[in-house]
Amino acid sequence: KIRSMSFDAKERLEALLASDPVARAEWERDQKLVNDPRITPFGRFIRRTSLDELPQIINVLKGEMSFVGPRPVVEDELVRYGHRKATYLSMKPGITGLWQVSGRNDVTYEERVEFDVTYGRDISFTTDVTLIAATARSVVSSSGR
Numbered sequence: 050k051i052r053s054m055s056f057d058a059k060e061r062l063e064a065l066l067a068s069d070p071v072a073r074a075e076w077e078r079d080q081k082l083v084n085d086p087r088i089t090p091f092g093r094f095i096r097r098t099s100l101d102e103l104p105q106i107i108n109v110l111k112g113e114m115s116f117v118g119p120r121p122v123v124e125d126e127l128v129r130y131g132h133r134k135a136t137y138l139s140m141k142p143g144i145t146g147l148w149q150v151s152g153r154n155d156v157t158y159e160e161r162v163e164f165d166v167t168y169g170r171d172i173s174f175t176t177d178v179t180l181i182a183a184t185a186r187s188v189v190s191s192s193g194r
Contacts, residue, residue, distance in 0.1 A: 053096050117146055
């Protein structure tokens with residue numbers, strides 16, 4: 050992906066979480082922050098327009114990712130999948146998926162996990178085509194950001 054965060058992002062996050070209990074609770078619940086101090090002004094633009102996702106097409110061409118599938122997560126987040134971890138790990142990560150077109154930043158992490166499990170259960174060519182079309186609509190309308 051294209052860098053959208055400051056170089057000292059880890060330190061900024063640690064400082065914020067240590068000093069702001071509300072931000073800490075938001076991070077622990079969602080693994081994201083609505084007003085994330087790590088994101089640069091340019092980063093906000095490329096995230097809003099989804100331009101930061103374009104380099105992932107290279108990962109798709111290399112066979113490391115799929116166009117549609119659950120978003121990649123870091124190792125620490127896998128614990129949030131609980132007994133559903135195997136379902137998540139059975140799929141290639143995708144550039145887009147059910148979570149991205151179902152609210153993305155407007156849903157809880159638990160709902161994100163459910164979207165990934167639902168996609169894994171209902172995976173099909175028709176589902177993928179539907180999700181790709183919905184993603185195009187979301188990008189054009191900038192919804193769920």
